[in-house]
Every structure is written in structure tokens, then in C-alpha cells.
Amino acid sequence: MPTTITAAVVAKAKADARPGSKRYEVSDARAKGLVLRVGPSGAVWQFRFAVNGKDTRLALGDIETWTIAEARDIVGRGQAMLRDRSGMPDAKWIERLLVRTGKIAEATMAPAPERPRDVFKWSFEQGRAEFLGEMKRTKSPITAADYRQKICAAEFEPFLKRPLPTITRAEMAGVVGKIHRSGRETHAANTARVVSAMWSWLEKDQQIDAAGVTPGVMRGLKAPERTRRPSKRMVADPTLEDLGRIIAIARSGAIDPIIGCAVELVVWTAQRRRAVASPMIEDFRALNGDEEGLWYVYADDRKRSDGEAHVVPLPASAWACVKRAMAIVEAAWHRRLDDDPDASKPEYLFPQTRARRRGMPLTHLDPSTLTHAMGFMPGVENSPHDVRRIFGTYGERVLGWSRLSSKMILDHSEGGLRTDVTGKHYSLHDGTHEKWPIMRKWAAAVEEDVARAVEGLEPIDELKGAIAERRYKGSGLRMLAAE
Template structure:
């Protein structure tokens, strides 16, 4: 039978001594008035698939009969919706919705202070950018050339990356690094921005290796799409044919370089390196990374054995052979001068000071050769232009074939990279054929050096000293006239 106000009035009175607790059911609504020694409460009960659902609605002082009956009816409607659930959280929402209770106050979100955030980050034991950089550079030093290690270290310590020193690498995403690269690009250092992106990508690949992920928390592929904006379009209506990558210095200019290198103005180490570069046309990194032990006398001939680790083409195709060059004349004399100056360094052209405080003194940096040519009055050629000179003038003036020039330039020792017989079986050094190229080229350049007209030593020294000053460039008209 339905619950009445009379039932409610009786339930408010304490149970007589010895009386038992009892329930009064309201019928189909599931409302129950439960009366016990501690007082009476409204409850709701129903059966769903043989499962009993119970819910306490509140005391008689909190809910009237009408209010309790409405809540019970709403609960029954809720049960009919199989996707809904009747529990204490539903009851709280229903009481708020019907205005029977005030909504709970909003929970204020606690915001971390800068100090708290810094402390939390510091407590994270995973690598910061500074720690990750050192681990990566250690790996580069172990597996790559020293010049690569120096280059990578320089790029990863640029000012644009300094704000991230203490940040965890897992928190540095693609967007963050892309903005750094783009900001550098906007300053006009477009090539520098490209280089920075090319160093960050392998660093993140290293951090994502399985053996490093527990310390870096970097996921694979995070920086794989990192690249700088496209280079700015440049228009030079008056540009001549001797732009970057196309200039072939005349033999007179090559001779002038040799003559200035032998004039006693440059530091002896730099001068000898320039001479060897001019007379052998080897890459600048090959020159500066020459070791004392790489030179030996064989049957009266000095032979320079360039190891595969310092050969660009050998590294690319996995060739483990050395590139051997016979040296004579001024080229041999330059090497012998360096070999005679003590043996404290393993390098033929040792540096004058460490690249960075605390480092060991290595070989001279390859950029020294660019700088040496840049300050020479009447010279516009770069180190790589000298390779273009021997290739062009060697064929036109001295009758070399292109294959003969390639023997000296270390372009796969003059053979196609897909020559299986050559790569798998041949260990021929071809010293005689290389001498047939290097000796005429040396004589050709030495003749041009002897014919070069240089100012007196003091004037030449003053001109080169002036050219060393920052942002001082040689006027094009003066260069061409020379």
C-alpha cells in the first residue's frame, strides 16, 4: 500500500521498547520508508535482472513524502535507461538539478609557481638538453671524424639553443626546434639554419635509440621532419660566370697562391698546408688531418698514404684502402719541414691552441685554409677551386685525360663506383701514373709562381694584415686586375 502522511508521523516517534525495525513500501515507485531504533530514513529499492539496487535518499527532516516520491520516480526512470546508472553521484546531481541542495563550490585549480615547476623538472632524472648533447657528442667522437665532432659541438652550443640547457629533451618537440631554426633563418643565416637542422635530426635519432630511451624519453621520429624554410630567392642581374661552384682560377692565380705561401708571411704551419693543398689538389680536410705517420719513404720516393677515414669517397662507399700519392719537389719539401719540427703532435699540421678551453690541441681547422686564401691580395679562389683548376688546366694545358686527373683527386681512384673488380680485388696503387700527373702539374704551377709579381715583403704583409680585419673584403676590380 502507498505510504501516507500518517506513516510518516508514526515513523518520527521512537520505537517502543522491544519493538522491531520495519519498512513501509510505496508500491511501484520503489520508495521505502525504513524505520529503526536510530530513526527513520527514505530509501529506494528495485530489482533489475535479478539484481537488487538500493539507494538511501535522506532523512524525514531533509525530504518530505512528496519530494522522496519524486526522487524515487526519477530513479525508476533512470533504471529503465540501460546506459544509465543510479548511485550516490546520480542522487547528488538530481538534488542539485531540482534545487533541493546547493551545487558544490568549484574546485580551484592549483597553479604551479615558476620555482615549483623548476624544482619538479630538476627532480626528473631523465636527460636535460645539456646532458643529452654531451652523450650524443661522445658518440659522434667515437664513431665519426674529429672534424665532424668539432662541427657538431659548435652547432649544438649556438646562442639560439642556450635557453634549453636545463630543459628535458622529452619536452622539446618538433614545433619548438622548428621555431628556433626559422628564427635563425630570418636573421639571414640561411645556410647556418640548414646546418643546425641537419645536426639536431641525428641527435634526436640517437636519443630515441632503444638503449637511450629510458634516460631520454624521446620517441622515434620526433625530429625527422625538421627542416628550415626555403632559401630566399636572389637575383643578380650583373652576376658573371664566376659565381660559387663555377670559378676556375687561372694558372697565374694558382701560381700566385703558391708564391705568397712561400713568401714567409703566413705562419709556417699554415704556409706548408697551403703549399701541399696547391700542389696535390686534395680536399682541405684531407690536408689538415694529415698525420705524421701517413708519410713514408719508399725506394727514395715520399709517399703520402691517406687513410680511408679521411677520404670522402672511401667513406661513402665503404672502401678500406688508402689513397696513396707520391710527393716530389716543393710538396715533399713542405712535408719534410713539418716532420722536422719535433714530434709532440701526431698531426703534420698541429693547431696553435685548443678549439675550446680544456680540449687537447688537434690539427689546424680546415677553415684556416679558406682564411689564408681570402687574405691574399690578387686571389679570389677558394680551396675547392684549386681542384677545379687542376681538372681544367690539366686537360687543356698538360694533356691529361679526365681519368688521369681522377686518380689524383681521389674520385674512386679514377674508377666507376660500381666497378666490382676494382672494389673487390684491385689493390693497385698506381704511383707511377699519379706521378705523371702530379709532377707536370707541380712544375706548371711553380713556373707560374716564379712569374708572379708580388709587392715587397712589408707591403704584402701590411695588405694581408689589413685583410684579416672583420668584414674587410677585397674590391672585385682589384682582384680581377691582379
Template sequence: MPRKAETLTSGGVERLIREARETRAAPRDIADGGCQGLTLRLTPTAAVWSIRFRHDDKPLRIRLGDAREWTLAQARAVAGDLRTHVEAGQGIPANDWIALKRTALAAKGGVDVPAAMPRGRGPATWTLAEARQAWGAWMRREVEACLLRDATVRNYLGVMSGPAMRTLDASLVSRITVADVAAVVATLVEQGKRSTARDVVRVSKRFWPWMGDAGRKHLSGADPNALAGLKAPETGDKPTRRSPRVPAIASMLAVAQHGALSTSVGGAIELLIYTAQRRLSVVTARVAEFEPWPEREGWGIWWQGHRTIAQGAPTEDDPRHGSHALPLPPHVWRRIETYLAFSRREAEERGVPRSPWMYPAARPRRIGDPVTHLSPHTLTHAVAAMPGIEASPQDVRRAFATVCQRDLGVAAPVVGMVLDHATGDLPEVSDGNPMTRRSTLDQMLALKAPALEAWQKAVWAERLKVELPDREVLKAQIVAENLRQRGVTDLEAEGERRRKAAAKAYAEGRTWRQRRRPVGATNPA
């Protein structure tokens, strides 16, 4: 029997636990006068909180948890809620409910705890389809809080919504085993979709721990470690990373400037080549990020807002805080000014405001969505379709790193500054001061400028040597290469298919030009 109740304190509880361990005294119960029925059970090896009371003329003793993990305040609060649960006719609560109550107190909100969860009656759990929907809603809230990116959400949901995973949609998450997911992976491998199979493993190992988090395990029923043994299939030898030479980069630049591509796509590829920045950084560039460099006549600055390595967000006092500033040599800055003048004039002629995006897309991603910026994949596909060029946008960064160090005498730390990397872009790029570059708020434009100017001059010298066919011939070559990569062998059949699809879209009023017409306007006869 517990001795006479005394109001315990946090320090007193710690003292009692220590004394029981050191004296090796016999087990005893100590009642807490601060909460009716709350009892501390002490033994030389354990200390446990429990609550004792009578209900329906029956004595009950319900364990709460280890007193070395629970605070006194948590034990008192959960004990009161537990007694209310029983006296309301909901029965003795499940251990998961008790754990959730404590987690909610420790997290100070944000944890969903059901009003009742009787012991012996498991909670209703999500199906995989319901879990995926809940995950998507949670990730979108994280995007609004700037903790995740839209691209990440699309990737995760796209992988978990694939046809192979949808075969498990009706299954309760609590009953899906590692063998079930492994069977999905094996099916994808048999279909030759080895990369997709690896994606399923990668995303599933993020999805299950999210479902099994203490705040939602009672809803999902998922074991966070259920897929611990799941392994991704091998992909064989990785392709050798290309580091194209300057002539190849110059040919890419020549095609971008020739007029066979749209002005927006060509301008984006040109900026990517001259600055060696990431695709996403280029396509998400805004008009407001470009301005003249007051300290150097004829130069400009690109205050790049998007960064893979975050360094804070803009503030009222410092609207450029967190940006990655790049000096633009006179040749590059003239090209930027020409492009800005062209896009501004085009918007005036159409009678619409100039897009805030430097390189706006031609149409929205989906009908009804706003028109934003180019997709990073647009640049990849455009470069891949350039005849005779075996390189990608990422290869430009490798070429910049290699050429600047090997041929132009640019120091490795400066290469890292321009690339905005914590480490170099190639294995041979060793940067001895990544911590300094990550900690300083100075943009070090004077160090970056010579590197970018030397790179621009090297590329432009080779660009002058490139000879291309006329615009229409080059455009036809790009289209043919694009079709070849897509596996189209019968050009006439493909042309007929496109004509029929275009005619159907026009008849249904779904073309982009029709959607841009003012409300009430009719199609021409």
C-alpha cells in the same frame, strides 16, 4: 581455457599459427609447458603471447606481443621477468618496459632497461640540457670506436648548444614539440642567421631519433618522429662554384712561398696546391707518411692516412692498408725534404722532439690541450686573406680537375684517382669506373704520376711570372685584408685593443711563451 600444457618449440609455434590461419578455426589458447603461465592465443588473423598467473588472489593476464615478431625464447624470458616485476611489488609493467626487455634480448646487450617501470606511471624524462649531455657522451664513445670524428661531435654539440636552442634547455624533451623548434628556427632567420637556422634543423633531425631509439626512449621520453614536419629555411640562389685558372693558383702558391705566412701554414698550402687534396687530409698529414719512391729516383710518395672514403685500417702485416698514395714529382719532393729538414732543425734548436704532425699548430686549441696539427680553417682564412685572390682551398681541386682534363689531356678516371673521389670533382668530370677504383687495393702510382707532374709543371710555369712586393709589405696587406673581412674599420683602435689584451695576458702569465717555460721559471723583470 588453454588446453593441457605442452612444451612448445619454435617450429611448433610456426605450425600452429599457420594451421589457425588456414583452417579458420575458432580462437583458442595454448599453454607452454616450458614456461609457467606463458600462453599463445591463436585466431585466424592473429597470434599473441601473454602470461597468465594469480597475484594477491587476483587473476592477471598480461599481453607480451605478436607471436609472429617475438621468438619463443624471447617470450619465455620476458614472461619470467614480467612475473618477477609484479611479484616484487612493482605492479604491472608498462608496455614500453616489455618492449625494452625484448629489444635487449634481440640486441644481446647494450640496451639499458630499468629495474622497474610500472604501468600508468611514466618514466622521468630528460630535459634538453640533460639529453644533450647524454648525446655528447655517446658520441665521444663513438669517436673512440672510430665510428665518428671529433669534428662531427664538435659541430653537432655546437649547434645544439647555441643561444637559440639553450632557451629550451629546461624543457622536458617529451614536451618539446615541432612548433617549439620551428620557433627557434624562425627567430634565427629574423636575426639574419639563416645558415645557423638550417644547421639547427639538420642536427635536430639527427638528435631526436637518437633520443627516441628503443634503448633510451624510456629515459628521454622523446618521440623519434616528433620533428618529422620541421623544414629548413630557404637560402636563396647558391653561389656559382669557382674554378680558378692556373694563374690564380700560381699567385696563391707564390704568396704561400714568399715568407709572409708562417712556415707551417705556407708549407701546408703549398702541398695542398701541388696535390689538390682536401684541407683535412693536408693538415692531418704526419711526417711518417712521406718517404722516397724507390722505383723512381728523385720522386717521393705521400701515404695519405686520412680519407673521406674509408678503405680499411692499417694492419700489422700491412701498415699502409687503407692509405691513399700520391706520387710526388721531383720538384715537389725537394720542397718536402727542405721543409722536413727545416722543421727538424728548428726542433733541435729548441731542444724539443720533432712533432709527428707534418704541419703542427702554433699552440693548443685550449689551454692544457696537447699541440696537434693546424686547423683546416686556418688554411681557408689564410687563402681568403691573400690580396687579389678570389679562391678557396676547395677551388684548387676544381681547378685541378678542369685543367687536367681540358688542357693537359689527363683521362677523367685518373683525375678521380688523384682526387680520391668516387665521382668527379666537377659536373663535367665523368668517371666510368668508380667501382673498380673503390675495390682495388693497388695504388696505381704509375697512372697518377704523369697527372701530378703535368699539373705541377703547369702551375710552376705560371708561378715564375708572378711578382710580389717584399715580405713586410705583403704581410701588411694580408693583415689588412684579414681585418677587413672581420669588419674592423678602425685600425688604431684594433691595435690598442690587442695591445691591452696582450698586456693583460702577460701579467696573468697566460701567454703561450710563458706556458712553455719550465716549471719554476719566472718572468723576466
């Protein structure tokens, strides 16, 4: 309970402050936050207050330095600073008071900040948490995770406790430049984009008062120019030989059958690996007596946060791959039912067999599994991303379709056809009538190379040995398949 600190209380504190004595505190009833702390090493004045819900103890000096009246005056000034948000009581402030009152000759610490109100604004860590929370609410899970990975990099740790208004564009440019100089040039460009997006969000009316940032301060932040690399010259027409071998190995039994089906679907559809790894069984629809089908790629499996599904036609060969995966998943579920009658039916076409970390739920294959599976295949040089490049290049140069046709299959927004007013509100057709000829022509071309690859395929034991060698010696890890 607070007690009015008097001369008698101070005298007793002096007497009690001796080696071996017990520690105790006396809270002053006349100056809220003023505390006299007594212990074996002496008796000192303290100012206790809270900022943003965090309790702080500021040492004012010992009882020989300040009288009771002076200590109360200091606490009163500190309370006024906090109330008016005109500054933060700290050790530098106490030192300036000591100099002003003649108790020490000169200050040895840095001067007060030019804008003391900045200390009451969000720190970088607080602003980042708010920004990432908003990205989780408004963006697709994949995009939100990408933002988190960029803005939570180790290079930002020195800024965590800094108030946002004190962080300059030059400092952020320095972080981006450091990443660029380390050789991660693409990462540097993406980091600059995310930092700029975060500051643009902090400038909005809803949070600018809490953030305190200057509008436009990070606008246009960019990474240094990328290093010029020799251009790739392709004189001969691209071939599908590699893709035929990929499917032949995927079907051979040399790799896990579910992973094999997923790798096949990459080749048949030319969709991004994250979309291929994560579809749910209900995303597929049978057509023509279960001979062909449609795949509805929803926003959560793409980089878009909302919008209509991207519909991919599946000709017979592609649909057979999907049906084979469904049969494998169904059979595995029935086997589990023998041991656990309450086992839930899998939702994903390519489910995980084990969680990535202990305690995490089982979901779907990790996209990197597809990259590694193709990288471990002997005689295969292409990654999942290369399949998309081959689809566009071979399709336009050899199979003869247009650039717009490539975009209808490869683009998230189908070449922009679904992003204008007509596509959003009036013409709601999925466009498959134009996509079917493209996908059937692609499937027919790939099937020819699959047949040739199967004829020349090595024995399964030889394939397994080669895959194991590439896997454990790391030669297949050369492809990271950035998308």
C-alpha cells in the same frame, strides 16, 4: 635520526617558531620523506625525495594548513607517484590537493601535464650529452665536433631542462627557421640535419625507453628553401694565375715558412684544408729515390670515420714542399734539444707553435690558418676551397681529364670506387696507378704559372707590408672558406 612526529612535537614547533629562534628540522619516522621544518618565520611541512639522483624539497604548507595525518597521507601519495612513475610531486600538484580538500577556493596554476610519465624521461640536455658521446665513439673527431657545434647552439638553451617527449617537431622547426631568417641558411640546413640525426638515434632500441621520444617525430625535418641567388657565368676558361702567385708568395719568405709550406700543399694536392693542416710526418712515403712521394690521408683527417686511407700522389714539386717542411720541423726540434734534452720529436708535418688556449696540448696548425694566410696575400682572391674548384674545373676543361679522375683526387671515397663491396673487400689497391698521370699533369701546369708569378713578384718588404695591412685592417677576413 627520524622521530615520530606527535601533537606534542607540533605544539613545540609552534612555540619555537618565533623571531630570533634557531632553525631545526624533524624527520618523521612513520612517513619517509616527511620533514617538519621550524624557523623564525614559521613551521612548515616538507616532502624530501630524489629523482634521477637529484634531491628535491617540496613545500607542502604550514602546520596550520595540514594536520600530521594529512601531511603523512600527502607524502604517501607522492611516494606512490614516484614509485609508479605516474607523475611528479610539485607545486601544481600541492595546489590541486588544496583545492580538492577545500583549503583554497580555486587553483591559480596550470593544470597537470597530460603525460606525467614524460617527466621521468631524459631532458634535452641529458639526451644531447648521450648523443654526443655516441658520436664521439663512432664518428671521426671532425664530424663529432661538427655535431657538437650545431646541437649546442644558443638557440637550444630554452629546451635544456625540457623532457624530450614534450619537445615537438614544430618547436625544432621554429629553431631552424630562426637560424635561417638570421641569414645563416647553410647553418640552418645543417642544424636540421643534426637534430634529425639526434632524434633518429634516440629512437633506437637501446635508448628509446630512457628518451621516451615518439618514433619518426623529427624524420624529414628540413630548413626553409634557400634564397635564390644569380648563377655564376663563366665564359672564359679558368686560369691558374692566382695559384701561381699563391705559391710564389708562400716561398718568398714574406710569411712563416711552415705556413708557407702548408699553403703550397693546398695548391699542389687540392685537398681540404683540414687534411692539409693535420697530417703526421709518418703519413708520407718517399718514392723514386726521394724525388716523389705518396701522402696517406687517413680517416681522422677527413670527414669519414673509418675506412682505408685516401692516397694522394706527390710529384716532384709537391714532394719538395713536403721535404722542406720536414727539414724545418727537424731543425726546430734540434734547437729545442739544446735547451731541453727531453724535448719530444714533433709528430705533425705542420706543428703549432703555441696552443690555442692555455693548458691545451700542442698539435697541428688550425685549418683556419690556411684560409687567413691566403686571404692576407695581396692580389690573391681564392681560398683553399676555391683551389679544389679550380682543380676540377681547369682539369676537366683545359687539361682534359674526366669527372671520375677529378673525383679520384677530390672525393673522400675516391668517387665511390672504395665504397662498394669490391672496393671494401676485394680490390684493395690504392689506385695510385691512375692518379699519377692526373697529379703530374696538374703539377706541370701549376709550375708554369709559378715561374711567371715569381718573375713579377714584388720585393719582400713590400709584400710583408701589404700582408700586414690586410691582416690588421681585416680586408683579408672576407673569406671564411666554408667546406
